Structure formats: C-alpha cells, structure tokens
Amino acid sequence: MRSLVTLAAALVLAATLTVPAAASGSGAFEPYRPGAAAVTYAPDLVPVGARATVVPIAGGRRTVVILLVRGLLPHRHYGAHVHTRPCGPAPADAGPHFQHVADPVVPSVDPAYANPRNEVWLDFGTDARGAAVAVAQVPWRFGGRPAGSLVIHAEHTHTAPGEAGTAGSRLACLTVSF
Incomplete structure (x- = not known):
C-alpha cells in the first residue's frame, strides 16, 4: 500500500512537469551481454x-526521478543512485x-x-x-554533463563524513537516457 501512495504522490507531482521525449529506461535484469539494458552483477x-523502470521528469529548475522495481528479493533494503556512464x-x-x-575528489565521500x-x-x-517504488526530487535539471545509468547497491546510502554517498556493492545497473 505504501508503494501505491508513493507512486500516486509522484504522479501528482509529475503532472506539473514534463518528460523529455528520449528520457527513461526499462528492462529485465540479465547477465552482461553487449546491448543489455539491465545487467545484474549479483x-x-x-x-x-x-525488472526496473526509471523515469526522469523535468520542470522549471527541478527534476523528479521515479524508480519502479519488481522481482527483487522480498523485504530487503537497497540503495540506488544515478551514475555517469552506461x-x-x-x-x-x-x-x-x-x-x-x-x-573534485573521486571517489566522493x-x-x-x-x-x-x-x-x-x-x-x-x-x-x-520484491516490488518497490522510489522517488527523488532535486532542485536542478540534468544538463550537458553525462548521466547514463541507475545503479542498484547492496545497502541504503550512508551520510556520515568519509562514507557519505556510499551504499555497498554495485549489484545491478540499468542504462537510462537522462
């Protein structure tokens, strides 16, 4: 039920924004092969x-990104972030x-x-x-710099200095056009 409420809230917010024509990504996870849209490493x-679907929605000076997943392990927490390359x-x-x-420091923590x-x-x-919906809103839009995938991580994202932004191993990747 909570997932439906989250999705409904995201759709209400999205109604005020626009989806760029080429934006989004969707696929069923598989072992890597050239051309695979969704890759599982674990x-x-x-x-x-x-399966996973990512929809970035931009409007004004902000972006909403919606992630829908199904078929993952039940009752498990994952981290997920947009990454720079496919x-x-x-x-x-x-x-x-x-x-x-x-x-300017990589990796950024x-x-x-x-x-x-x-x-x-x-x-x-x-x-x-094994289903979930996640929604993030940021006060900026993707610009000319590359963003090419959504990576699912093994843990929720840490926030403390020296580990900020880390979320454990990279378990899977979905190539997305942002």
Whole structure:
C-alpha cells in the first residue's frame, strides 16, 4: 500500500512537469551481454528476470526521478543512485554518481557533495513480492554533463563524513537516457 501512495504522490507531482521525449529506461535484469539494458552483477540479490523502470521528469529548475522495481528479493533494503556512464561488463563501468556540482575528489565521500540534493538517491525497501517504488526530487535539471545509468547497491546510502554517498556493492545497473 505504501508503494501505491508513493507512486500516486509522484504522479501528482509529475503532472506539473514534463518528460523529455528520449528520457527513461526499462528492462529485465540479465547477465552482461553487449546491448543489455539491465545487467545484474549479483543474481542472488538482483535475480535474472527482475525488472526496473526509471523515469526522469523535468520542470522549471527541478527534476523528479521515479524508480519502479519488481522481482527483487522480498523485504530487503537497497540503495540506488544515478551514475555517469552506461552499464558495462563490470560494475565499475557505470562510473561515479552523477553530481550536479562535481566533487573534485573521486571517489566522493564528502557530505558537501555526496548528498541527496546534489545527487539522485533512490533508496528503497521491497515488499513481500520484491516490488518497490522510489522517488527523488532535486532542485536542478540534468544538463550537458553525462548521466547514463541507475545503479542498484547492496545497502541504503550512508551520510556520515568519509562514507557519505556510499551504499555497498554495485549489484545491478540499468542504462537510462537522462
């Protein structure tokens, strides 16, 4: 029920914004192969066949990103972030988190840069069927810098100095046009 309320709130907010024609990504997770839209690197935690859809919606000076997942492990918490590059054969191929204001230090673990106002954080917990909806709103729009994927991580996102923005291993990746 909570997922439906979250989705309904996101749709009400989205009604005031616009979806760019080329934006979004969707797919069923599979082992890496060239051209795969959704890749699982940990099929024990993101099973082959699980699905994800990401829809970025921009309006004015803000962006809403909606993530819908199904077929993941039931009653489990995951972290999720927008990353700079498309998915590849290795989890690191997606690059670092997309940041509106880029941290000059990589990897970024400074809460001044690694925070939910400067990055897109879509942490979620699945229901009994392994489904979830996550919504993030940021006070900026994706511009000319690259954002190419949504990565699902093993843990919710940490916020303390020295670990800000970290969320454990990269479990899966969905290539998305932002």
